[in-house]
Amino acid sequence: MRLHEAKRDLYRRLAKEQGYRSRAAFKLIQANERFRFLRKGFRVVDLGSAPGGWVQVASHAVGDSGFVVGVDIHDIRVRGPNIKGILMDVNGEKLVEAVLAALRGAKADVVLSDLAPSVSGVWELDQGAQADLTLRALDLSESLLRADGSGFFKLFEGERSQEVRDEFRRAFRAVHTLKPAASRSVSSELYYYCEGWKPGVRAPDDSEAKLSGPASRPRP
Secondary structure, X not given: OOHHHHHHHHHHHHHHHHOOOOOOHHHHHHHHHHHOOXXXXXXXXXXOOOOOHHHHHHHHHHOOOOEEEEEEOOOOXXXXXXXXXXXXXXXXXXXXXXXXXHOOOOOEEEEEEOOOOOOOXXXXXXXXXXXXXXXXXXXHHHXXXXXXXXXXXXXXOOOOHHHHHHHHHHHEEEEEEEOOOOOOOOOOEEEEEEEEEOOOOOOOOOOOOOOOOOOOOOOO
């Protein structure tokens, strides 16, 4: 068995043993162990949250005094007193209204995005679509994320990566790149922890990301 296959099987087994909905939960756990951006009492919005592994991790981290809103076109099927699932596309016209209602009018302390398109098999198209989704997450942060808040975003590395990284650096005070151990070594995905959100930097029409297909797919 190859090393990346063994690692994939390890985290899949650990997810099953520990009750997480997906192995991707460990990517967020490992990132949070390094940067400590999920804290007790925090409000968190998770974009592209199905099947719910990140929601589970965030729910545990913020505790009973915090709250987690998961957004996806698929039901996350994760329930809890500090969890609200919203079944909606990230391009939905009423998404911001629904999320803010779930947060009782408050803004989030952290926005998470593991958004990915339905894969076409044509890498240039898939990477471009995923970049658009990440830019959409940044646009939504303008309405959902409090000043000086944090974000944690997935990005497929490719032709448009620098464009998105530039937007991270424009919108946040500091940007950190990481590849969690739970992420497969052969995968093109990288993650970006961004801190110090600067409201008003991104105009509402900065991104015109519109998808021809589903806004996200279940995490592996």
